[in-house]
Every structure is written in structure tokens, then in C-alpha cells.
Amino acid sequence: MPRAGSSALQDFCRLNVDLLSKSGVAYPQLPRLCSKKFAAAACNGADFSYYICNDPGLLRRGREGLAPVIETLRTVQASHVIVSSEFFFGAPADRLATVRDAFKDAGLPCGFTFTFVNPMSGWSRATRST
Amino acid sequence: MKSRDLTVDVNEYLLGTLPEMRVAGATGDLHDVFGREFELALYDRDQLKGHDICSDFFGRVGVELGPFENPSDVNASANAIEIEVLRHFNRLIEHGLWSRRNSRGFLRFAKKGRVEGPPIGRFVRQEVEEAVRRRADEEVAEIKARFFPDLGRPLFKRPATTDRLSLDDFNESKLLRAIVGSMLSVVHPGKQEAKAKTP
Numbered sequence: 001m002p003r004a005g006s007s008a009l010q011d012f013c014r015l016n017v018d019l020l021s022k023s024g025v026a027y028p029q030l031p032r033l034c035s036k037k038f039a040a041a042a043c044n045g046a047d048f049s050y051y052i053c054n055d056p057g058l059l060r061r062g063r064e065g066l067a068p069v070i071e072t073l074r075t076v077q078a079s080h081v082i083v084s085s086e087f088f089f090g091a092p093a094d095r096l097a098t099v100r101d102a103f104k105d106a107g108l109p110c111g112f113t114f115t116f117v118n119p120m121s122g123w124s125r126a127t128r129s130t
Numbered sequence: 131m132k133s134r135d136l137t138v139d140v141n142e143y144l145l146g147t148l149p150e151m152r153v154a155g156a157t158g159d160l161h162d163v164f165g166r167e168f169e170l171a172l173y174d175r176d177q178l179k180g181h182d183i184c185s186d187f188f189g190r191v192g193v194e195l196g197p198f199e200n201p202s203d204v205n206a207s208a209n210a211i212e213i214e215v216l217r218h219f220n221r222l223i224e225h226g227l228w229s230r231r232n233s234r235g236f237l238r239f240a241k242k243g244r245v246e247g248p249p250i251g252r253f254v255r256q257e258v259e260e261a262v263r264r265r266a267d268e269e270v271a272e273i274k275a276r277f278f279p280d281l282g283r284p285l286f287k288r289p290a291t292t293d294r295l296s297l298d299d300f301n302e303s304k305l306l307r308a309i310v311g312s313m314l315s316v317v318h319p320g321k322q323e324a325k326a327k328t329p
Binding site for chain 1: 152156157159160162163164167168169173183184187188191192193194195196198200
């Protein structure tokens with residue numbers, strides 16, 4: 001079954017931090033927001049995206065809950081910061097909007113580059129750039 | 131599909147995903163939230179910049195990378211024997227005898243041990259494949275109508291149908307050989323290489 005390549009991109013980013021840095025791209029490790037533990041995979045946005053999708057904290061605390069991630073990203077010296085996770089795909093729209101607005105207000109405009117997969121593999125592969 | 135986490139037969143897994151499939155809806159949500167900052171691209175290996183997903187992606191976000199090497203087998207799909215072994219191992223998770231983070235390690239061992247097998251797609255039953263195609267066609271039609279209305283061709287090439295196999299062919303001895311071979315590749319790497327070179 002064909003796939004879209006998100007894991008390949010994540011592996012590439014994890015293994016080529018220096019190369020990316022020379023081109024002004026950062027692939028940072030983010031502070032943990034969830035109590036859930038994730039496998040030590042190349043995907044640097046697993047915890048963050050899981051928090052957005054599933055953690056009631058985002059609804060309860062709103063933007064405040066995102067502060068540790070935003071503070072980390074604000075310290076990164078790069079023209080592009082990549083945060084990647086398949087969990088972003090399928091996240092509730094209202095929560096994504098909360099994240100978008102919080103980032104925007106913090107001076108971190110964000111976009112979404114999404115490579116769509118073949119129908120037989122079917123599911124989500126998303127990579128977000130900020 | 132995330133084959134590394136399977137605990138059930140691939141057919142059961144696929145049928146279980148159908149009610150949850152909302153590719154068009156989720157894509158629409160992203161577009162609604164991010165607007166012009168959202169870019170949707172069709173995955174077509176022949177059309178990728180440099181025929182490479184990394185070059186293509188960074189080109190899309192406006193970053194020119196210097197020269198780099200990206201092995202063609204990076205993150206290669208697990209074959210059916212590897213997935214079947216993992217499926218059984220994953221059932222040990224609730225007993226605390228295995229964790230999902232072990233699966234990547236196992237696949238590395240399996241690669242060293244040269245565990246070979248057919249792709250898992252050949253084990254999808256015909257009726258399951260047809261059910262997946264029907265459901266996916268609905269999603270794809272919705273996406274085409276919204277995001278690619280002027281494209282004068284189908285969004286995707288339909289994968290060719292291949293000969294079907296049965297997971298019943300995978301008896302315990304075959305799986306056991308895969309497991310033992312993988313572990314031996316770590317403990318006695320030389321023996322595995324010597325064995326592989328034997329005609």
C-alpha cells in the first residue's frame with residue numbers, strides 16, 4: 001500500500017538537523033504537554049498534536065495550555081520551524097483554530113503543508129511548518 | 131495504515147477503520163482553519179521534485195536544501211512476515227511484556243536478519259478491498275470536487291490488483307524462524323551474513 005512519506009520526512013529531519021540548520025530550518029524537540037508517553041520516534045509533534053486532539057486541558061485552559069510550546073518556539077532561531085505529526089490530521093477544527101490564533105498572536109504565523117495519499121492507504125499524513 | 135501497532139488481522143483492521151474514515155472532512159477542516167496557508171498536494175512519485183519527498187516538501191515551503199543523500203529504503207514498509215510477528219508481539223502489550231517502541235527495534239533486527247516476505251497488501255481479502263475502495267472513492271470524489279474541480283483526470287492511479295495470499299499460510303514455524311533469525315542477527319551478526327551468502 002502506497003504511503004505519503006511523512007515518516008520519511010520526519011526521519012530525514014531528525015537525521016539532518018545540521019543540514020536543515022544551514023538552510024534556516026529548525027526541527028525542535030518540544031516540551032511535553034501530555035501525561036501520555038510516546039515512543040521515541042522521529043515525529044517531533046506527537047505530544048503537541050495529541051494534546052490538541054485529546055487533552056481536555058486545551059479546552060479548560062485555552063491558550064494558556066499552549067504557552068510552553070509557544071515559548072520554546074519563540075526562542076528558536078530559524079526562518080522555518082517544522083512541527084510534524086500525523087495526529088494533526090483529524091484534529092477538531094475548533095482546537096486547530098485555537099492553536100492558529102495563539103500562534104498568530106505570539107508572532108508565529110503557521111501554515112499546513114499536507115501531502116495527500118493514495119486512496120488505498122487512505123489516511124493522514126500531515127506536516128506543518130511554522 | 132500504521133502496521134506497527136496492529137493487534138488484529140489486517141482484514142479486521144481495515145474493516146474497523148472504515149467507519150472512522152473522514153479524509154475529506156478532516157481535509158476540509160484544515161482548509162477552513164488555515165485558509166491560504168493550507169496547501170494540499172497530490173502524492174505522485176513521478177511528479178515529485180527530484181523524485182524525492184524531502185526535496186519536494188522543502189521546495190513547497192520555499193527552502194532550498196544543499197546536496198543530501200536520502201536512502202531509497204528509508205522507512206520502507208514492513209513486509210507481511212514482519213507485520214505478522216509484530217501483530218502477535220503487540221498482543222503482549224497489555225501484559226507489560228512488549229511496548230510499541232519495541233516495534234521499530236524489531237524491524238531493524240529483521241532487516242539485519244534478512245527476513246523476507248510479501249507485502250501485506252496481498253493479504254487483504256477481495257471483499258475487504260472492495261469495501262475500502264468504495265468508501266475511499268466517496269472521500270476522493272468529495273476532495274476532488276472541493277479542491278481539484280478542474281483536474282481532468284482521476285486524482286490517483288488505482289493500485290493494480292495482485293494475487294491474493296492467505297495469512298493462514300503463515301504457520302508458527304515460519305514466524306518463529308523470522309523471530310529467531312532477527313534476534314540472531316543481533317547476537318551473532320556474522321552468522322547471519324555467512325548464512326545469507328550461502329547459495
